[in-house]
Amino acid sequence: MSTEQATSTAHTEQHGLSEKGLKAGSVGLIGAVVIGVSCIAPAYTLTAALGPTVSQVGVHLPAIFLVGFIPMLLVAFGYRELNNAMPDAGTSFTWASRAFGPWIGWMGGWGLVAATIIVLSNLAAVAVDFFYLMLAQVFGNPELADLSSNLPLNIATTLVFIALACWVSYRGMETTKTVQYVLVAFQLLVLGWFAVAAFSHVANGTAFDATAIAPDWFNPFAVESFSAFAAGVSLSIFIYWGWDVTLTMNEETKNPEKTPGRAATVTVLVIVVIYMTVALATLAFAGVGTEGLGAGNPENQGSIFAVLAGPVMGPFAILMSLAILSSSAASLQSTFVSPARTLLSMGHYKALPHKFGKISPSYKSPSYATLASAAAAAVFYVVTRTLSENALWDTITALGMMICFYYGITALACVWFFRAQAFSGAHSFFFKFLAPLLGGVILLVMFVKTAYDSMDPAYGSGSSVGGLGLVFILGMGVILLGVVVMLVMAKLRPEFFKGQVLTRGN
Amino acid sequence: MRYVVGYTANARGRDALNLAVSLARGRGAALDLVMAIPDAGVFNAAHAPAAGYDSYLHRQASEWLDEALALVPADVPAKAHIRSGESDAQTLIDACDEFQADMLIIGATSSGLFKRFTVGSVAGALLHAATVPVALAPHGYHRREALTRLSCGLGDRPGAEELLQVAVSMAKHREVPMRVVSLLTLDGGDSEAAADAARDYAAQRVAAALPGDPSGDRAAAQLADKIEVVVAHGGSVEEAVDRLDWEDGEVLLIGSSRLARSSSIFLGSTANRILRALPVPMIVVPSDYEFKQANHSTSNEPSREAQA
Secondary structure, eight states: OBHHHHHHHHHHTSSSOOOOOOOOOOBOHHHHHHHHHHHHOHHHHHHHHHHHHHHHHGGGHHHHHHHHHHHHHHHHHHHHHHHHHSOOTTTHHHHHHHHHOHHHHHHHHHHHHHHHHHHHHHHHHHHHHHHHHHHHHHHTOTHHHHGGGOHHHHHHHHHHHHHHHHHHHHTTOOOOHHHHHHHHHHHHHHHHHHHHHHHHHHHHTOOSSOOOOOGGGGOGGGSSOHHHHHHHHHHHHHHHTTTHHHHHOOTTBSOTTTHHHHHHHHHHHHHHHHHHHHHHHHHHHHOSOSSTTOTTOGGGSSOHHHHHHHHHHGGGHHHHHHHHHHHHHHHHHHHTHHHHHHHHHHHHTTSSOGGGGOBOTTTOSBHHHHHHHHHHHHHHHHHHHHHOSSHHHHHHHHHHHHHHHHHHHHHHHHHHHTGGGTTSSHHHIIIIIIHHHHHHHHHHHHHHHHHHHTTSTTSTTSOEETTEEHHHHHHHHHHHHHHHHHHHHHHHOHHHHTTSSSOSOO | OEEEEEOOSSHHHHHHHHHHHHHHHTTTOEEEEEEEEEOOOTTTOSSSOSTTHHHHHHHHHHHHHHHHHHHSOTTSOEEEEEEEESSHHHHHHHHHHHTTOSEEEEEOBSOTTSSSOOBOHHHHHHHHHOSSOEEEEOTTOOOOSOOSEEEEEEOSSTTHHHHHHHHHHHHHHHTOOEEEEEEEEOSSSOHHHHHHHHHHHHHHHHHHHSOSOGGGOHHHHHHHHHOEEEEEEESSHHHHHHHSOOOTTEEEEEEOOTTSOTTSOOOOHHHHHHHHHOSSOEEEEOTTHHHHHHHHOSSSOSOTTTOO
């Protein structure tokens, strides 16, 4: 492409979206599945989300994990339609702005950025836990694992991890294909090993609290209350988060017609099988009791495998530490790309100060936006860690809420943006209207219900500030902060908010 | 004659651009400014599809290239191109093939924190794989006038004669005086005798590299008078380089090590150390560059850079 061409397109498309980046398709089915699984990072999501979900729904964990996939699937259909019509690094921000105008669009972007920043801080914290656990396993000295609960040391190590990942991302270094294949294969292998080992403990009568698997575990309607159900679903949205990437890979794949759909299907089958196996193995081995190794023990909620891997896998528990450490470190680095690109897009469309739109001349990465994301993740972690008795648990719950918020907005943006085509055929009706509408409504209902319930100071880990649950403070605080920043930006750079930059509709 | 300039929108890119203008002016060459941007790695982005970022990058890159083109003086023809690939070095090598470039010009610094030449990672990679001569602009290079002198670093390795031939014809066509530099690191011993031996050796090589009958070629005859042979001593290569005097408008031509794969550059440890101490640009010529060019051309001229 010559500069002359590029500049002229930039001029003609000032008010719309710029053209798709062209590139030769390079990913086959297996590659796409590997990408999907690595984006989900099952070893990390399970250790982070399994405990908090059990605390909400108890033995109905498998049911909730299955049900949680439905809104994700419905929303992902809408996501794919939007991505095909308007591929843009700003994703939710850009789409919601085009559909609903600047204010809702801005909040959609904020939701995405907040969710990814929360997950960055959680990823770093999980990586740090397993880092010290691994040191303890390597040197045979359990005291080293306890270093992770030393507050100043924990915060310092986490900040170092965040800074390292930020530096790697800033330098534009990428995880290569080979590394990604190895990481994914290793994760699946270790999770499988964990499940087999847990079941054999159950069979040998050496399990902590052998619990017989019952059909009732798979019945989502047996969950005791709607509150627990909503909380469980918003947590299980988190465990599938990243799966939508497979659906939206088009031009990257060798066969854009078929590969993305097949890859998404295979990915979700792999993930569901591994989630079910590990969830059942954990419940069968440890039960949902609140004592000792029980999955309901608040002590174990933040990172279940940190507690269970040792008793279940014996000396091989170090493999679990390695798997989670490597997958969360890789995710930490690759997840930086997401808020950075959205912030870049917001800077570019004048929804944030100009400097967010900067690209590093040397590394061609979103320079300012990457640094800002790292700073935000660091601040978020320090605040949460200081306020919460169990920061990991509370961040994951707040994260589930945030994902429901911005996915809900995105899904409804799809419905509204394509409203003229909604009844123009069966395909359009289902993918552009019905699926995203249902998905969006479900997620926003979950969001509102979880937000309401989390006001209870006993919610989540039971941390509270001023009589309000910490999860509520975190979730709503982040959204309110977004509103404040938005109003400040509307004063400073009014063009975007007058709809002069990103125009509504087609 | 076309030169590819590996351009980045920072000080390093401007160093390269200045050197490119200077080299082009002495030779009437056209410049191809190439900005390398990374392929969006599909194995990398979690929670965000890669589509879309590319277009920001392209737009930004074309803005940067427009600014760069504005910096090129009117008497030097220049075009700008955006190319993407897995690594910046590979992208630039491919661009050299695409434009059939005769030289690749890049900024060598990794950052401004270190003295003069600190080979950046892209430059380092290029020096191991490029198939055309690579010109490295030192940190803060701002000269844009044509060269005033050409130095050629001489070693006793195989390939020295070919390198001298490249240097001689380059100097001839650029109508600049030439200097042959022999770097001696002496740890005691008889320094005078060693220097004399080196000087004799260099003089012999120069005589061998000059056209057989200089009287038939006026430019060559003029050049033959202007070739100076110097021997630089020092406890280390860096010291030897520091002790030489360098003109502002000078460049040093050196050959790549014999470790190089056929027709690609590999910078030996000596050359690497020269690079760190050198205040002027350096052009590194691939080990059998001449040979490859001779096969493509019916003339006896050693390279296209040297051709009229």
